[in-house]
Amino acid sequence: MEYFLQQLINGITLGSIYGLIAIGYTMVYGIIGMINFAHGDVFMVGGFIALIAFLALVAIGVTAIPVALFLVLLIAMALTALYGWAIERIAYRPLRQSFRLAPLISAIGMSIILQNYIQIVQGAGAKPLPRLIEGGHTLIDSEAFAVRLSNIQIIVVLTTFVLMVAFSWLVAKTRLGRDMRACEQDLKMASLVGVNVDRTISLTFLIGAALAAVAGIMYLLYYGVVDFYIGFVAGVKAFTAAVLGGIGSLPGAMLGGILIGLIETFWSAYFTIEYKDVAAFSILIVVLIFLPTGILGRPEVEKV
Amino acid sequence: MNTQAATRKPLLATALKDATLAALVAFGLFGLLIGLRTGLGPNAALVLTTRFEELAIVVAVVFAGSLLRSLLFGRGPLMAGRFKPLLESRAARIIRRLAVPALFALAICWPLLTYHNRYLLDLGILVLTYVMLGWGLNIVVGLAGLLDLGYVAFYAVGAYSYALLAQNFELSFWICLPVAGILAAFWGVLLGFPVLRLRGDYLAIVTLAFGEIIRLVLTNWQSFTGGPNGIGNIPRPSFFGLPFNEEEDGFAAFFGLEFSSIHRIVFLFYVILALALITNWVTLRLRRLPVGRAWEAMREDEIACRALGINTTNTKLTAFAMGAMFAGIAGSFFATRQGFISPESFTFNESALVLAIVVLGGMGSQVGIAIAALAMLGGFELFRGLDQYRMLVFGAAMVVIMLWRPRGLVSTREPSLHLPKPEPSKGAA
Amino acid sequence: MSPEPILEVEHLTMRFGGLVAIDDLSFTAKRGDITALIGPNGAGKTTVFNCITGFYKPSAGMMRLAHPDGRFYLLERLLDFRVAQQARVARTFQNIRLFPAMTVLENLVVAQHNVLMAASGFTFGGLFGLGRYRAAERTAVDKARYWLERTNLLGRADDSAGALAYGEQRRLEIARAMCTDPVLLCLDEPAAGLNARESGELNALLRFIRTDHATSILLIEHDMSVVMEISDHIVVLDHGFKIADGTPAAIRDDPKVIAAYLGVEDEEVIKVEAEVGL
Incomplete structure (x- = not known):
């Protein structure tokens, strides 16, 4: 029981990170109907920017951890958002009228570029960072097993929750959110009624990348290590989360993320850790076959 | 001559403006990731080394590239079809x-x-x-x-x-x-x-x-x-x-x-x-x-x-x-x-x-x-x-x-069959 | 004379979530007739087509198609491609769907896929150049040539379909549908975007298809000059309901039809009024 509870806590923490990345997939898919294949790598870039920003801040004398982390958050979100924006601008926007597979192939190319760019400029090795946020609480301390909730886990889940609320508010209440929803319904119609479609799409990529950056920071703080390859696997899992929750749906992305996090954690805890990625990838295939609209998604009517 | 000079000047000005913007974006994108490199120092902690020359080169290349592009092709996006097909003459x-x-x-x-x-x-x-x-x-x-x-x-x-x-x-x-x-x-x-x-x-x-x-x-x-x-x-x-x-x-x-x-x-x-x-x-x-x-x-x-x-x-x-x-x-x-x-x-x-x-x-x-x-x-x-x-x-x-060239470097498609010449004896079917 | 029905639609209903696109629609199309389905924008005409041709599964109702040999097909029970393959219902699309990178001739040969596939021994025979397949391909090309002549596209046979002018693309789509030897041809706004001369040619082509090929036609059309001239029977839809059903003469004088059209933009009303001679 205590073991189960501990895995539940770990799973929700991991799932929150997946959920943050999944929002980027789901938003972009909702608006322009494409899988932004490079999004997982944007998350990885976010992690690297956060790492370097932190080291740079320490080097110039900002050693108070809360201040440094807050600055890191701002810097990483801003710069990663810039990446999201630039990728859309360079590799996707000119292809909006091109043939069906063009944006997807371009996105795959972008993903390969980002991975190898980071490998070249920062080296292939893993980048460890000492634990910055220590401490935690012991919830249950039975003879056999102590259930611990670390501070970093609290921070990850809380940050995700706050961002989720803020983001839902943005989509529901602001002008930008309205434009986004309009674009989601029908791009051409939206532009006819005066929505600046290019700007809305750019902003979508920007926000998606900023959230991925937050996920990158959380990953860095939680695991204490990043490398150039984390984006690939995390990307596929987050995409699985987006599909599982129902692509196009924001709460769905979060729900899917947490489910994937839980499945992965429990699989590792009770079965074999070697096959945890196989489990996640298999879920993707199974969900797409049997539940393509996801848990909270709307059924898609084929346009004839 | 005069009109040319007149259209040229704002072109150059906007090109310079665009190139500066592009260089700024490039600085944002590459500043941390190229300008600073993480490496393992003594006692296995990460240390940063600077690499400002490389960063300067990359930003300069982006600036020059953007400037050249605007001057050669104008401001529009470089889309497919903008260039003459390579292998079609x-x-x-x-x-x-x-x-x-x-x-x-x-x-x-x-x-x-x-x-x-x-x-x-x-x-x-x-x-x-x-x-x-x-x-x-x-x-x-x-x-x-x-x-x-x-x-x-x-x-x-x-x-x-x-x-x-x-x-x-x-x-x-x-x-x-x-x-x-x-x-x-x-x-x-x-x-x-x-x-x-x-x-x-x-x-x-x-x-x-x-x-x-x-x-x-x-x-x-x-x-x-x-x-x-x-x-x-x-x-x-x-x-x-x-x-x-x-x-x-x-x-x-x-x-x-x-x-x-x-x-x-x-x-x-x-x-x-x-x-x-x-x-x-x-x-x-x-x-x-x-x-x-x-x-x-x-x-x-x-x-x-x-x-x-x-x-x-x-x-x-x-x-x-x-x-x-x-x-x-x-x-x-x-x-x-x-x-x-x-x-x-x-x-x-x-x-x-x-x-x-x-x-x-x-x-x-x-x-x-x-x-x-x-x-x-x-x-x-x-x-x-x-x-x-x-x-x-x-x-x-x-x-x-x-x-x-979304259809690839060699993009002409060979039809899988052609209409044969009608046989003269046969009229309209 | 009252020919037997070819398509009987009974209580057809299609819901998308809460939206009812077609509400309890029943009508009959007779063999050898040109039946027109008209109505203001958003009346549900294309949705009816998508149900008949198997692209949508209707929420309720029955669609019964009769072949000349007396066999029946319940269209709502067939998968999309089987509607074309077995029930022999062919269709065109409102926003033309050709194979743009392929040539005009290839478009017409692809339409004869099922016949050729069987002749090629499901690829294995054709791979090694069986004579039977070559003969079948020759027949297929002859049929394509026949329809190219009828649609006045013979000179463009080896051009890619995407390079054709708009009117030519419309004709090619009809030719392609006819290459499947349909018993029922469903045309979704075939005259849209055509000029007066092209509409005239289209009328002649549709009449030819009906008389010389024993193919009945179901037609969605906004162009009243086409509808009034060639239809034998008209079904009028409004917001998913059938509001009228009868001969062109009867529809022309039906106050409900005029009211339905009055409900839409002025432009269209004036056009319709002029065309029906009010």
Whole structure:
């Protein structure tokens, strides 16, 4: 029981990170109907920017951890958002009228570029960072097993929750959110009624990348290590989360993320850790076959 | 003169403004990641080293590039069709017509030219392996329009099928080759049957996941596949029963030649050449059959296909299985050539490389794919020191080709049939 | 004379979530007739087509198609491609769906896929150049040539379909549908975007298809000059309801029809009024 509870806590923490990345997939898919294949790598870039920003801040004398982390958050979100924006601008926007597979192939190319760019400029090795946020609480301390909730886990889940609320508010209440929803319904119609479609799409990529950056920071703080390859696997899992929750749906992305996090954690805890990625990838295939609209998604009517 | 100067000045001004903006964005993008490098210092903690010169160079290049672009092409986006097609002038058409026989002759003569250069001969085999993979994937991506990101999985199925069949049952290469092809096709159908109803981009991600699953299973199923250590001592092929060795019953002794280890390599070269040419022949043949036309029609418009009574699921399945079969055959060739296989040879990068070859060559164009494979693999051998930039360039090539010539470098499509001249005796039907 | 029905639609209903696109629609199309389905924008005409041709599964109702040999097909039970393959219902699309990179001739040969596929021994025979397949392909090309002549596209046979002018693309789509030898041809706004001369040619083509090929036609059309001139029977839809059903003469005078059209933009009302001679 205590073991189960501990895995539940770990799973929700991991799932929150997946959920943050999944929002980027789901938003972009909702608006322009494409899988932004490079999004997982944007998350990885976010992690690297956060790492370097932190080291740079320490080097110039900002050693108070809360201040440094807050600055890191701002810097990483801003710069990663810039990446999201630039990728859309360079590799996707000119292809909006091109043939069906063009944006997807371009996105795959972008993903390969980002991975190898980071490998070249920062080296292939893993980048460890000492634990910055220590401490935690012991919830249950039975003879056999102590259930611990670390501070970093609290921070990850809380940050995700706050961002989720803020983001839902943005989509529901602001002008930008309205434009986004309009674009989601029908791009051409939206532009006819005066929505600046290019700007809305750019902003979508920007926000998606900023959230991925937050996920990158959380990953860095939680695991204490990043490398150039984390984006690939995390990307596929987050995409699985987006599909599982129902692509196009924001709460769905979060729900899917947490489910994937839980499945992965429990699989590792009770079965074999070697096959945890196989489990996640298999879920993707199974969900797409049997539940393509996801848990909270709307059924898609084929346009004839 | 005056008017020219008048329009020129604001052009220069806006170009400068755009270039400055681009340089600023570049500084934002690259400032931290290129300007600072993390490395492991003493006591295993990360330390930063600065690299401001490189950063300055990159930003300057972006500035200059943006400035040049605005001055040469104006402010509009550099979209497809902006440039004149590369290979569509008349002279180019003649070159293209010559390309096929020239490449063919080069391939036939390659072992003679490189008989004393093992390295070049090996490179020839490598290029031909990728030509074959490219032609196989072309059936799926180029003709049927299905984006398969897990193509390497079928390559792996073929390689492991041969390795395991040969080791456990001592079957010969020539029996295993078709068996590996059939097994890979079987896996293709197994995966394809449930997932081919999915939309194009879902299919892409599912095939990607499938490729990863296969690789992870190969890595973790130690008792069956040897795990990360792979399988070694895979039997080498024989010359239709004559082994390549120094014995009495060997290939060299039978033909009265002096034994040389290069015989086997030359033989392998011609084997992969023949396999690639068979792939090509089958593809060209299928294109002129209803199934091939249905593939292309499906790529163009799936809904219209269904309205014409074409069973698109079956049509996709045949394309998928056919592509998988050729990958499987190429895989078993790979296994016998290397004598050793491990999951490391079957990563996503491999799928991406084959896809890049197909995309660059022009989806659907057989010659284009051969040229692309030659250019990509041969090109990289020329710049061996730049190995780490290899994948970066592949990725960039995919993006640039999509932006610039989405139908690939060789993009003219040969119709599968022409209207014959009406017979004079026959009036209107 | 009252020919037997070819298509009987009974109580057809199609809901998308809460939206009712077609509400309890029943009508009959007779063999050898040109039946027109008209109504203001958003009346649900294309949805009816998508149900008949199997692209949508109707929420309720029955669609019964009769072949000349007396066999019946319940269309709501067939998968999309089987509607074309077995029930022999062919269709065109409102926003033309050709195979643009393929040639005009290839477009027409793809339409004969099922016949050719069987002749090629499901690829295995054709791969090794069986004579039977070559003969079948020749027949297919002859049929394509026949329809190219009828649609005045013979000179463009080897051009890619995407390079054709708009009117030519419309004609090619009809030719392609006819290459499947349909018993019922469903045309979704075939005259849209055509000029007066082209509409005239289209009328002649449709009449020819009906008289010389025993193919009945179901037609969605906004162009009243086409509808009034060639239809034998008109069904009027408004917001998913059938509001009228009868001969062109009867529809012309039906106050409900005029009211339905009055409900839409002025432009269209004036056009309709002029065309029906009010």
